[in-house]
Amino acid sequence: MNALEAMSWACMGLGVWLIAVAAVGYVRLPDPYSRLNAVTKASALGLVLVLVGAWMAEPGWLEAVEVLLAIWLLLTTAPVGGYAIGRALHRSGVPLGPRAGYDELHEDRRGE
Amino acid sequence: MRTARGALVPALTWPVRLVWFALYFAREMITANAALTWDILTPSSRLAPGIARFPLRCRTRFEIALLANLISLTPGTLTLAVRREPPTLYVHGMYAPDPDRFRERLRALESRMLAAVRFHGIDAEAAEGGGHERA
Numbered sequence: 256m257n258a259l260e261a262m263s264w265a266c267m268g269l270g271v272w273l274i275a276v277a278a279v280g281y282v283r284l285p286d287p288y289s290r291l292n293a294v295t296k297a298s299a300l301g302l303v304l305v306l307v308g309a310w311m312a313e314p315g316w317l318e319a320v321e322v323l324l325a326i327w328l329l330l331t332t333a334p335v336g337g338y339a340i341g342r343a344l345h346r347s348g349v350p351l352g353p354r355a356g357y358d359e360l361h362e363d364r365r366g367e
Numbered sequence: 368m369r370t371a372r373g374a375l376v377p378a379l380t381w382p383v384r385l386v387w388f389a390l391y392f393a394r395e396m397i398t399a400n401a402a403l404t405w406d407i408l409t410p411s412s413r414l415a416p417g418i419a420r421f422p423l424r425c426r427t428r429f430e431i432a433l434l435a436n437l438i439s440l441t442p443g444t445l446t447l448a449v450r451r452e453p454p455t456l457y458v459h460g461m462y463a464p465d466p467d468r469f470r471e472r473l474r475a476l477e478s479r480m481l482a483a484v485r486f487h488g489i490d491a492e493a494a495e496g497g498g499h500e501r502a
Contacts, residue, residue, distance in 0.1 A: 280407040288459050289416060293407060296442040300400055334439030341447045351416050357466055359420040360448055360457040
C-alpha cells in the first residue's frame with residue numbers, strides 16, 4: 256500500500272465519520288435549526304472528503320475535473336438548500352429552542 | 368489614490384488574495400466543524416442559539432450571495448433571511464450567547480471576503496465603518 260492509497264483511505268474514512276457524526280447530531284441536538292446546521296455542514300464537508308478520497312484512489316486529470324465539478328456543485332447548492340429550509344422553519348414559526356437568547360429577525364418581522 | 372500604476376498592483380495581488388482567502392476559509396470550516404463535532408459527541412453542550420441582524424458592507428448581488436453562502440457553509444452559523452434594501456443578513460448562530468460579539472465574528476469574515484473578492488481590496492475607512500445606518 257503506497258502513501259496515496261493510505262491517504263485515500265484516510266480521507267474516505269474521515270468523510271464517512273463526519274457524516275455519521277452529522278447523523279448523531281441530528282438525533283441529539285435539541286432544536287430544528289441546530290439539527291439543520293449539523294446535517295447541511297458536516298455532511299457537505301464529509302462528502303467533499305469522500306470525493307477527494309475517491310480521486311486519490313483513481314488519480315488522473317479527467318477525474319480531477321470531475322471531482323472539482325462535483326465539489327463545486329456541492330458547495331454551492333448545500334448552503335442554498337439549508338437557507339431555504341431554515342427560512343421556511345422561521346416563517347412557519349418554529350421556536351429557537353431551549354437556552355435561546357434573542358431573535359432579531361422576529362423583532363424586525365413584527366415591526367412590518 | 369488610484370493612479371494608472373495603481374491598477375498593476377491589485378492585478379498582481381488579486382489571484383494571491385483569492386487563493387489565500389480560500390485557504391483561510393477552509394481552515395475556518397475545519398476548526399468550526401471540529402468544535403461542532405465535539406459538542407455533538409460529548410454529553411455536555413455549550414449550545415446558546417440566537418438570530419442576529421447583520422448589516423452588510425457588501426453591495427453587489429454577487430457579494431451578498433457569496434457571503435450568505437459562506438456563512439451557511441460554516442458549521443454553527445446559518446443564514447436565515449436576506450434583505451436587499453438596506454443589505455442585511457439574518458444569521459442563526461448555535462454558539463452565540465451575545466449578539467454583538469456574534470456580529471463581530473461575522474464582520475471579520477466579511478472584511479476578509481471583501482478584501483479578497485474586490486479587485487482593489489477594501490480601504491481602511493470601509494473596513495472600520497459599521498455597515499450601513501439602520502433605517
